[in-house]
Amino acid sequence: MSDDQNRETETAETEEMVAGGEAGAEQAELEKLRAENADLKDRYLRLAAEMENLRRRTARDVQDAKSYSIAGFARDMLQVSDNLRRALDAVSEEAEGELKTFHEGVELTERSMLGALERHGVKQISPKGEKFDPNFHQAMFEVPNPDVPNNTVFEVVQPGFVIGERVLRPAMVGIAKGGPKEPATSAEPGPPNAQAEKDA
Incomplete structure (x- = not known):
């Protein structure tokens, strides 16, 4: 092989190495940009979720302020x-x-x-005849009565009041003791209510 051919071969190899290096650099740059894009997309989705949560929380706070102010x-x-x-x-x-x-x-x-x-939104509760619920009633005394189921509100001394779903003042009641136990029910008991339905 002549010197000219050697130089041409070396030049071609050098050009191939340079081209390969540039392609590798371009590939690395592309991978870097893809990673940045994925990171920005993740940040955007997180920020969007946080903003939606903030919007819901603010709407709930405004509703509570209206209801309970x-x-x-x-x-x-x-x-x-x-x-x-x-x-x-x-x-x-x-x-x-x-x-x-x-x-x-x-x-x-x-x-x-x-x-x-x-x-x-302020509703009266007068729970005579209902099952005693410490969340809505305050027991003042017990009345021995075998004819009424145990833990039934037998007498209402002072009606209670609720605002929305919160107790404003519990009903002061007398409860029956000594009667038969109430049969267990599978349904969850709702809030006591003698005068109005529970707020939606």
Whole structure:
């Protein structure tokens, strides 16, 4: 082989090595860009999920604020309602004839107040005859009664109130003791409710 042919062969090999190196560099750069793309896509999906969670959490907080913002005011109004009930209970049957107009006015005022509270999500619970539930009832005393199932609300001393699904004030009750046990049921008990259905 002549020197010229050797030089040409070496040049061709060098060019092939350079071309191969450039192709390898291009392949490495392509792989790097693909990895960056996958990383950016992953970050985007995570950020989108976080934003969706934040949107849901904010919507839930706004709904809770709307539903429960009047809880303090409603609690204070319950004291007024209790006083109206005491005024009605204080009028004896004999005096009711003389104070009939007064009695009817106080009764109307009490109904109006309870109606206004109900329009704002505050509902009365008067659980007489229902199974005692410590989440909604406060036991004040026990009444021995073999005719009524054990742990049944036998008497309501003071009705309770709920706002939405939260207890504003538990019902103060007397419960029956000594009667037969209630049969076990497979269905989950819902919240007690004598006056209105549970909020959706």
